[in-house]
Amino acid sequence: MMKLIQSSIILLILALSGIANAETILITGSNRGIGLGLAEAYADRGWRVIATARNPGRAEELNALATKYDNLTVDELDVTDNDEISALAKKYEGTAIDVLLNNAGVLGDIEKQNAQNIDYDEIKFIMDVNVYGPMKMAKAFLPQVGASEQKKILTMTSGLGSMTLTQRLGRFYGYRMSKAAVNMAMRAMHADLKGEGYVIGLIAPGQVQTELLFASGFRGPGSITVDESVAGLLAVIDSVNAETVGLPINYDGQAIPW
């Protein structure tokens, strides 16, 4: 009885603050880089933001956002941990999630994924995070996304996963494979679930000045800031729908070939 009263009070507070009626987004890997930028931007827009991080205790910038915005909460989630995924899905049972954004990703050790050195354990690790993580998240959160207005499950891919664009420069085998594989997984899932109204698509952030890009050794021109990427991604996420979902869409609205 006490629990029922407590939940009713929480719902009342949320309703009064407008949060209960707001659109909701769940973002993986929100403690830094593009995920952190997206979490802030959505909180600023008034969305309810479920921001997840592997180590919330060390997520200082994200915790600062949670202090600043009532509509942003932080949850612990390692996307390779099945138990954590199940526990989070259970926690949000009955919550409509408009956008599930599989942002978390790893580049892996670039010295272990080239023609001179192929380390299969490293490649398996990259696949665990970049492919099986998003697949497990998508499956676990189908009810919550299905209960929402927008029903979007979007996964961050990369031009490095494009067969067409991989002509002159190779390297990053595991990372490239993971992004090509997650493209196919999400494409297949969309084919299966589009009839139920789901929009399961792929988006890409551009070459963004984050730890991941710096670890790739890339220092060339053409890279953009997190803020520039996030501004473009918001427009892409807003506009993707049952009619437009297909090829991965870059932050600038351009389609990336398979």
Ligand SMILES: NC(=O)c1ccc[n+]([C@@H]2O[C@H](COP(=O)([O-])OP(=O)(O)OC[C@H]3O[C@@H](n4cnc5c(N)ncnc54)[C@H](OP(=O)(O)O)[C@@H]3O)[C@@H](O)[C@H]2O)c1
């Ligand atoms: N930056 C680019 O130029 C670029 C280009 C194309 C695509 N992308 C994609 O964009 C996404 C975000 O990348 P970013 O540039 O923002 O990279 P980043 O700064 O390295 O951030 C990666 C995020 O993923 C999280 N993460 C890693 N492994 C995880 C796991 N097992 N479970 C949960 N979270 C995990 C990290 O958390 P910890 O802090 O705990 O490690 C961090 O929050 C990735 O999917 C990446 O492949 C980036």
